[in-house]
Amino acid sequence: MHKAWWQGKVAYQIYPRSFKDSNGDGIGDLRGTIEKLPYIASLGVEILYLNPIFASPGADNGYDISDYRKINPQVGTLADLDELIARAKERGISIILDMVLSYTSCEHELFKRALLGRKAPERDFYYFVRGSNGRPPDNLRSFFGGSVWERVPGEEDLYYLHYFTKEQPELNWYNERLRERMSDLINWWLDRGIAGFRLDAIMNVVKDRTFPGLPPDELGDGSCAAARMNAKLAAQAPSLYQELKKHSYGPRGAFTVAEAFGLNDNLLDQFIGDEGCFSTVFDFTARETIEKNRPGYYAYPKGTLKIYRDGNFHMQQLTSPLGLVAPILENHDEPRAVSFYLEEGQQNAQGARALGTVFMFLRGIPFIYQGQELGLTNTHFDSIEEIDDVQSKNEYRNATAHGFTKEQALAILNVHSRDHARTPLPWDDSPHAGFTTGRPWLKLHQDALSLNVAAQEQDPGSVLNYYRALVALRKRGAWQECFCSGDFIPGSTADDHVMHYLRKGAGKCAEIVGNFSTKERVFELSGEGRILLCSIPEARVEGRRLTLGATGAAVVEILPGRSS
Numbered sequence: 001m002h003k004a005w006w007q008g009k010v011a012y013q014i015y016p017r018s019f020k021d022s023n024g025d026g027i028g029d030l031r032g033t034i035e036k037l038p039y040i041a042s043l044g045v046e047i048l049y050l051n052p053i054f055a056s057p058g059a060d061n062g063y064d065i066s067d068y069r070k071i072n073p074q075v076g077t078l079a080d081l082d083e084l085i086a087r088a089k090e091r092g093i094s095i096i097l098d099m100v101l102s103y104t105s106c107e108h109e110l111f112k113r114a115l116l117g118r119k120a121p122e123r124d125f126y127y128f129v130r131g132s133n134g135r136p137p138d139n140l141r142s143f144f145g146g147s148v149w150e151r152v153p154g155e156e157d158l159y160y161l162h163y164f165t166k167e168q169p170e171l172n173w174y175n176e177r178l179r180e181r182m183s184d185l186i187n188w189w190l191d192r193g194i195a196g197f198r199l200d201a202i203m204n205v206v207k208d209r210t211f212p213g214l215p216p217d218e219l220g221d222g223s224c225a226a227a228r229m230n231a232k233l234a235a236q237a238p239s240l241y242q243e244l245k246k247h248s249y250g251p252r253g254a255f256t257v258a259e260a261f262g263l264n265d266n267l268l269d270q271f272i273g274d275e276g277c278f279s280t281v282f283d284f285t286a287r288e289t290i291e292k293n294r295p296g297y298y299a300y301p302k303g304t305l306k307i308y309r310d311g312n313f314h315m316q317q318l319t320s321p322l323g324l325v326a327p328i329l330e331n332h333d334e335p336r337a338v339s340f341y342l343e344e345g346q347q348n349a350q351g352a353r354a355l356g357t358v359f360m361f362l363r364g365i366p367f368i369y370q371g372q373e374l375g376l377t378n379t380h381f382d383s384i385e386e387i388d389d390v391q392s393k394n395e396y397r398n399a400t401a402h403g404f405t406k407e408q409a410l411a412i413l414n415v416h417s418r419d420h421a422r423t424p425l426p427w428d429d430s431p432h433a434g435f436t437t438g439r440p441w442l443k444l445h446q447d448a449l450s451l452n453v454a455a456q457e458q459d460p461g462s463v464l465n466y467y468r469a470l471v472a473l474r475k476r477g478a479w480q481e482c483f484c485s486g487d488f489i490p491g492s493t494a495d496d497h498v499m500h501y502l503r504k505g506a507g508k509c510a511e512i513v514g515n516f517s518t519k520e521r522v523f524e525l526s527g528e529g530r531i532l533l534c535s536i537p538e539a540r541v542e543g544r545r546l547t548l549g550a551t552g553a554a555v556v557e558i559l560p561g562r563s564s
């Protein structure tokens, strides 16, 4: 594989609205992010991914973009972004933006002009389709519930297509002029010094333009999830992205990471690797296992270590011969991993350190999500009024419509809501945990006054300082290459409470072992070793045996010439 500038790096994702507010309006912003750059740099991360910061009416927290060349005034200005890019660069950090190219906001100029009528040159940039007898063109269901079709005001039986909220009309990627505009847009941002992009919802661009619909799914109301149509048509996606790559980020050497749900395993070779459409794709296998064929949060199981492990092991092995994947524990669409994947007695700092260890040495480009490095758990929401997220609100309605009481529906959100990841980052023990001097846009974590950055800075044994050690080890000398692109060899999966794997490359070999059971365990290693890092003091290696306490993880170097 060709070695690109981003290989071997660790990335950090921030949700700017919830990272740091600089002006007391309760909303995190770019100046707050600039202020906290020393903190970001102190983690050792070298790629910084920002969730959408473009102009947006806010129907889906910035994922409904009305102008892709303007910054949302709530978040800052272009000058602020230029400054962030420059200051980050001084610290060896590259900025990547969230590029939402499968839909726009309904407030976008193009959509407004498309609405002007059938003759409008922009009409074909979106999907306007006739229904019949007062019924929409097909039975597909939006990712947020309800039909994917919305009536065009003032026109009988005419609909436009949207896969998320009705404020997010889908773009027609089969229109060549539209694709040219997208390449131009990406090049415009690359010219400004952006190092790359997270490409949003990439599998949604494919469409069957006869809109035949699909047989009803498990929800039981005659509709079928739009995601199923994506899966059916997935093979069309690579050629569309190859073209985009060729005209924009490819020749510029930019880093791209795709949000690819419903990616068929047999297409992966077209998405990653030197010739692939993207530098890498996020590994969402665990999330897909949770959601598989289930009609909503109310039917999702809680995550388990086994689900996380099996998903990652599958993707690690599948991608190893092809290119690099981007492992995650959390992001802005996920609950907090410590609460979600671990069992009750482990949803604490010790659990966070152990989980961080088995995550950090997976093959590829790992992304840490803000607050993960503090071991944040889920936030307790006391009422539906405390929830902001549009998807969570829909899922609450979905649950009550399926017979759950309001209390039960809220309990479901307390496990699955995306807002767990979006509560403001706690910085210190001042009011609102130092996130803002005003009123925060979303409630703070219940333990924000103790579980914050300042408190953890002081404590050498904190999750924060442990994460710094994880990142440092990942980048240390030849280990960097070993961990990024070396071999991945799964260990035994017989015990659901163990995650054990081996990494080998660049003349190095390590075993990563996580014991998530409630008892001390002894593990047989592939050779004599020594501990490089461990999450609990109760860890020792004697010859080829590793003894590891409960809820603990260790990284063990297998000494050269002593493996078998």
Ligand code: GLC
Residues within 6 Å of the ligand: 060, 063, 064, 164, 168, 200, 201, 259, 332, 333
């Ligand atoms: C992407 C984003 C998610 C958003 C969705 C629709 O999946 O990650 O946060 O809700 O797009 O806009």
Ligand code: CA
Residues within 6 Å of the ligand: 021, 022, 023, 024, 025, 026, 027, 028, 029, 074
């Ligand atoms: Ca602000």
